[in-house]
Amino acid sequence: MTATADIMTPDLARNMRLIGHCDQGGRGDGVQIMVENGFAYIGHLFSQGFSIVDVRDAANPKAAGYVAAPANTWNVHLQVADNLLLVIHGKDVFADSAFSDEASYYKAAAGTALGTAAPKQARDWDAGLAVYDISVPGQPRRIGFMPVSGGIHRIWYTGGRWAYVSALLDGFSDFIFMTVDMSDPARPREAGRYWLPGMNLAAGEKPGWEPNRKFGLHHAIVDGDTAWGAWRDAGLVVMNVADRAKPELVVHRNWSPPFQGGTHNCLPLADRDLLVVVDEAVLDDFGDGLKNIWIFDIKDKANPVPVASMPVPIDEDYPRKGAHYGPHNIHENRPGTFQSSSIIFSTWQNAGVRVYDIANPRQPKEVGALVPPAPRSMADRRPGKKAIIQSCDIFVDRAGLAYVTDYNAGLYIMEFNG
Known part of the structure; x- marks a missing residue:
């Protein structure tokens, strides 16, 4: 834990305040975070493995453990539910010198970039889904693993029988949608899959898009029998999963071009027939242009209609600040966490955290912002x-505390006072 005046003095705070900070045991890089029973579980982007942080005292979070990944493997994304921790295993892309320029990864099909689209080749990373028992909080104990030939990128799991993953399979151009049967957590198994026509190269399908377009699933959020898939440069893919063994397409909508693509989250707000969709900024120095957080009307699931986009931060010239500028993620209203269909928490990378009020979905407004200070060291x-x-x-807990990761700066815990 490092908590000095500069670390706890934000560059900007409006209707928000910093509560605590943790350097995650010297591994300041973090991607996805889940908080359960007083402990945060954080996937790393550069340090491989994942960390555990004791957040029972939000003002004084403490590093509480680290689980190393196999060689050349990252655990960037994870999920917690039912005393289980699910962790992805995939190629540590940014440890490979071939991807030191991010565009070389984000402007190519994953299967081509990682070599999994061709006939089976030797690979030096671990690939699949690991399952841990966390019935003793903060002490994960691995109990199961499901191999997936090329790896997994992200998971959606809120407990019960079904998990949903973006899976990279041999012979496919990029990540596809897969349902996973978790009825025996020690032996998770594939139940069904869906891909966009053109992705199954091994079956002779031909992509109908340019080679520099990333037509692959980031992840899907599942509400009832509907999966809302964020398919990167292919936009929104809505699937019916009433039969988990046979997901079926409801509708595919893509707004890239003319917009920039990179769709990352699709959050349904079922009580209001709305969908919040995030397009992720992935390149430094505004290299991929303006990315948006969209609001769609989904009264008819087969005809999602965009009605607005969130206002962009204007308190600084963020496009020229450097590093990534633009949306990355939103709080996804998981069961047991902060729930709202009118207040949206989002991360904007070099523009910090932004909170929006979408009570009027056609006129969303920013109601809170916090930009943490620069990192003190670089992972x-x-x-x-x-x-x-x-x-x-x-990740926003039931009490309203927001837990925010950074690529270098460690874990920040903050509060919205709007």
């Missing part, structure tokens, strides 16, 4: 990287 040692805040993932 990201790729050439040209600068010490600039990069707020990454956000």
Whole structure:
């Protein structure tokens, strides 16, 4: 835990305040975060493995453990429910010099970039879904693993029988949607899959998009029998999963071009027939242009209609600040966490955290902001990287405390006072 005046003095705070900070045991890089029974579980982007942080005292969070990943493997994303921790295993992309320039990964199909689209080749990373028992809080004990040939990127799991993953399979151009049967957590198994036509190269399908377009699933949020898939440069893919063994397409909508693509989250607000959709900024120095957080009307699931986008931060010239500028993630209203269909928490990387009120979905407004100070050290040692805040993932607990990770700056705990 490092908590000095500069670390706890934000560059900007409006209707928000910092509560605590933790350097995660010297591994300041974090991607997805889950908080359960007083402990945070944080996937790393550069340090491989995942960390555990004791957050029972939000003002004094303490590093409480670290689980190393196998060689050349990252655990960037994870999920917690039913005393289980699910952790992805995939290739540590940014440890590979071939991807030191992020565009070389984000402007190519994953299967092509990682070599999994071709006939089976030797690989030096671990690939699949690991399952841990966390019935003793803060002490994960691995109990199961499901191999997935090319790896998994992200998971949606809120307990019960079904998990949903974005899976990279041999012979496919990029990540596809897969349902996973968790009825025996020690032996998770694939139940069904869906992909966009053109992705199954091994079956002779031909992509109908340019090679530099990333037509692959980031992840899907599942509400009832509907999966809302964020398919990166392919936009929104809505699937019916009433039969988990046979997901079916409801509708595919893509707004790229003319907009920039990179769709990352699709959060349904079922009580209001709304969908919040995030397009992720992935390149430094505004290299992929303006990305938006959209609001869609989904009264008819087969005809989602965009009605507005969130206002962009205007309190500084963020496009010229450096590093990544633009949306990355939102709080996803998981069961047992902060629930709202009108207040949206989001991360904007070099523009920190932004909170929006969408009571009027056609006129969303920013009602809170917090930009943490620059990181004191860098976990990201790729050439040209600068010490600039990069707020990454956000998890908001039932009490309203927001837990925010960064690519370098450790874990920040903050509060919205709007």
